[in-house]
Amino acid sequence: MIELSNVSKTYGSGTSAVHALKAANLTVPKGTIHGVIGLSGAGKSTLIRCVNLLERPTSGSVTVDGQEMTRLSNAALNRARHRIGMIFQHFNLLTTRTVFDNVALPLELMGQKQSAVQERVVPLLEMVGLADKANQYPAQLSGGQKQRVAIARALASKPQVLLCDEATSALDPQTTSSILELLRDINHQLGITILLITHEMEVVKSICHRVSLISDGELVEDSEVGDFFTAPRTQLGREFLNDFLQLTPPKELIERLLDAPGEHTHPVVRLTFSGDAVSTPLISRLARECGVDVSILQAKVESIQERTLGLMIAELLGSPTQTQQAMHYLESHQLQVEVLGHVQRND
Numbered sequence: 069m070i071e072l073s074n075v076s077k078t079y080g081s082g083t084s085a086v087h088a089l090k091a092a093n094l095t096v097p098k099g100t101i102h103g104v105i106g107l108s109g110a111g112k113s114t115l116i117r118c119v120n121l122l123e124r125p126t127s128g129s130v131t132v133d134g135q136e137m138t139r140l141s142n143a144a145l146n147r148a149r150h151r152i153g154m155i156f157q158h159f160n161l162l163t164t165r166t167v168f169d170n171v172a173l174p175l176e177l178m179g180q181k182q183s184a185v186q187e188r189v190v191p192l193l194e195m196v197g198l199a200d201k202a203n204q205y206p207a208q209l210s211g212g213q214k215q216r217v218a219i220a221r222a223l224a225s226k227p228q229v230l231l232c233d234e235a236t237s238a239l240d241p242q243t244t245s246s247i248l249e250l251l252r253d254i255n256h257q258l259g260i261t262i263l264l265i266t267h268e269m270e271v272v273k274s275i276c277h278r279v280s281l282i283s284d285g286e287l288v289e290d291s292e293v294g295d296f297f298t299a300p301r302t303q304l305g306r307e308f309l310n311d312f313l314q315l316t317p318p319k320e321l322i323e324r325l326l327d328a329p330g331e332h333t334h335p336v337v338r339l340t341f342s343g344d345a346v347s348t349p350l351i352s353r354l355a356r357e358c359g360v361d362v363s364i365l366q367a368k369v370e371s372i373q374e375r376t377l378g379l380m381i382a383e384l385l386g387s388p389t390q391t392q393q394a395m396h397y398l399e400s401h402q403l404q405v406e407v408l409g410h411v412q413r414n415d
Contacts, residue, residue, distance in 0.1 A: 069096055069097060069098035069099075069100075069132070069133060069228070069229065069261045070094070070095070070096035070102075070119060070131070070132055070229060070261065070263060071094070071095050071096075071129075071130070071131040071132075072092050072093060072094040072095075072115075072118065072119070072128065072129075072130055073093060073128055073129045073130075073131070074091045074092070074093060074127065074128040074129070075089055075091070075092045075093075075094075075115075075118055075125045075127070075128035075129070075130060076089050076090055076091055076092070076125060076126050076127045076128055077089040077111075077114050077118060077123060077125050077126050077285075078126045087285050088111050088114040088285050089111050089114050089115055089118065089125070089285045090284075090285040090286045091128070091286075092111075092115060092128070092282075092285075092286070092287050093287065094115075094280060094287060094290070096261060096263055096278075097261075098228075098259075098261055099255070099259045099260075099261055100255075100261060100262075100277045100278065101251070101252070101255050101261075101262040101264070101275050101276050101277050102261075102262070102263050102264070102276060102277065102278050102279070102280070103264050103265070103266060103271065103272040103276035103278070103279040103280070103293075104116070104263070104264070104265045104266075104279070104280045104281075104282055104287075105265070105266055105267060105268075105269065105272055105279055105280070105281055105282070105308065106265075106267065106281060106282035106283060107267065107283070108267065110282045110283055110284060110285070111282050111284070111285040111286075112234075112265040112266075112267075112282055113233060113234075113265065114285075115265065115282065116231050116232075116233055116263060116264075116265050117233075118130055119132065119137075119152070119229075119231055119263065120132075120137070120149055120152045120154065120231060121137050121138070121145060121149075124138070125138060132148065132151075132152060132228075132229060133151060133228050133229065135148055150174070150178060150225040150227070151225070151226075151227050151228045151229065152227050152228070152229045152230075152231060153221075153222030153223055153224075153225065153227035153229070153230045153231065153260075154222055154230070154231040154232075154233065155215065155218045155219055155222050155230070155231070155232050155233070155235045156218065156233050156234075156235070157233060157234040157235065157237045157238050158238060159206070159211075159214040159215055159217070159218045159238075160218065161206040161214055161217055161218060161221075162206075163205065163206050163207060164205075165205075166202065166203050166204060166205055167193070167198060167201045167202050167203070167204055167205070167206075167209070167217050168189055168193070168202040168203065170206070170217055170221055171189045171192055171193065171217060171220045171221045171224055172185045172188075172189050172224070173221060173224075174221060174224045174225045175188060175189070175224050175225065178225060188224060189202075189220075189224065190202075192220040192223055192224060193220055195220070195223075195254075196216040196217070196219055196220045196250060197216060197250075198213060198216055198217060198220070201213065201217075210243070211238060211239050211240075211243060212239055212243035212246060212247060215235065215236075215239065215243075215247055216247070216250065218235075219247075219250065219251070219254070223254070223258075223260075227260065228260065228261060229260065229261045229262075229263065230251075230254070230260050230261070230262045230263075231262075231263050231264075232251070232262060232263070232264035232265070232266075233264075233265055234265060234266060234267070235247065235251075235264060235266075236248065236266070236268065236271060237266070237267070237268070244268075244270075244271070245274070248271060248274045248275050251264075251275060252274075252275045255275075264276070269308055269309070269311070269312035270312070272293060272296075273293065273297065273312075273372055273373070276293050277292065277293060278290065278291065278292055278293060279291065279292075279293050279296050281296075281300075281302065281304060281305050281308070283302075283304050288302050288304065289301055289302050289304075289305050293372065293373055294372055294373050294374075294375040296309075297309060297370070297372040297375070297377055298340065298342035298343075298372065298375060298377050299340070299342070299404065306406075310338075313368055313370065313379055314368075315338070315366055315368055315379050315381060316366075316381075317336065317365060317366070317381055317408060318365060318366075321336065321365065321411070324411045324412070325408060325409030325410065325411060326409055326410045326411065326412075327409060327410075328410065329388065329410045330410065330412075332412060333410040333411060333412055334383060334384055334385055334386065334391055334410065334411060335383070335384050335391055335395070335407050335408075335409075335410050336365075336381065336382070336383050336384075336407070336408045336409055336410065336411060337381070337382055337383075337384060337395070337405055337406060337407055337408065338379065338380070338381050338405075338406040338408055339378075339379065339380045339381075339382065339398060339403050339404070339405060339406075340377070340378070340379055340403065340404035340406075341377070341378035341379070341380070341403055342375060342376065342377050342378070342402075343375070343376070343402070346369065346376045346377070346378040347376075348401070350398065350401055350403070351364070351380075351382075354394055354397055354398065357397065358386070358390055358393045358394040358397055359386060359390050360384050360385055360386035360390045360391055360394045361384075361385040361386065362382050362383070362384060362385070363382060363383040363385060364380060364381075364382045365381045365382060365383065366379075366380065366381045367379065367380040367381075368380075381408070383411065395407075
């Protein structure tokens with residue numbers, strides 16, 4: 069449904085050139101919800117705007133619903149854009165038009181008759197829960213209601229694709245949850261393919277089927293959401309996950325951490341459990357079989373789209389040989405073991 073092939077976007081030239089996208093490859097199958105996550109300035113907005121050519125790629129091709137957008141004439145591109153809806157972080161509603169008229173705008177631009185506009189807009193307002201707000205103006209609405217108007221407007225032309233540019237970033241958590249539920253329902257009921265960009269892991273966790281991670285203009289990771297949360301392949305992915313789960317060593321421990329092991333140190337590890345390992349008493353078995361004591365500093369369990377993810381930060385207390393055996397034991401049971409550092413033993 070959406071395919072980006074070696075898409076690059078450069079602003080400026082020479083020494084002042086900014087390479088916002090670097091040979092990006094992305095495939096979003098029909099009817100799926102795909103998230104693109106990254107830090108501010110990573111290239112998320114540039115990527116999503118290249119899909120409908122609000123930003124024209126410097127090189128590469130963009131194909132949407134079988135049409136290579138980068139080869140279309142201006143007239144054909146305008147027609148193709150009618151099949152691509154877009155919602156924005158700050159809603160972009162026209163303040164002098166009512167809710168009804170904001171949603172009707174794309175249909176008016178397409179030259180639709182008033183009867184057809186009425187027939188299309190009324191059920192859309194019912195779908196987004198704003199049937200009773202049709203004659204109100206944006207200034208009379210909450211942030212969540214404004215975004216619902218923007219979603220209805222994006223759906224007015226019956227698009228096959230919906231692009232969401234940080235659609236929930238300006239909303240409070242409760243409102244964000246309701247908007248995500250609405251997007252999930254739209255995807256399920258209408259079969260619309262959704263590509264969304266966000267810096268919020270909760271958004272990805274809640275509704276996405278797949279996720280891509282972008283860093284400095286490059287797509288560095290692409291996987292199913294369950295895999296991304298249970299086994300991110302990059303350091304940046306692990307940092308996003310740790311920030312989301314708020315699982316970091318206590319400050320007083322961080323201050324004591326040494327980068328390299330010594331003769332009288334023991335390791336501090338971050339353990340990631342998934343699948344059957346979450347419900348298996350591996351820590352108690354570890355203590356018995358490897359002769360180490362385990363001091364659990366932090367632990368958390370999350371449910372990620374029918375998968376269970378467990379994380380733990382712990383000190384492994386024992387001799388260097390014992391702690392090495394313990395880490396091998398954990399890895400042999402499909403746990404991810406990350407050594408955060410070493411601390412001085414008290415024995």
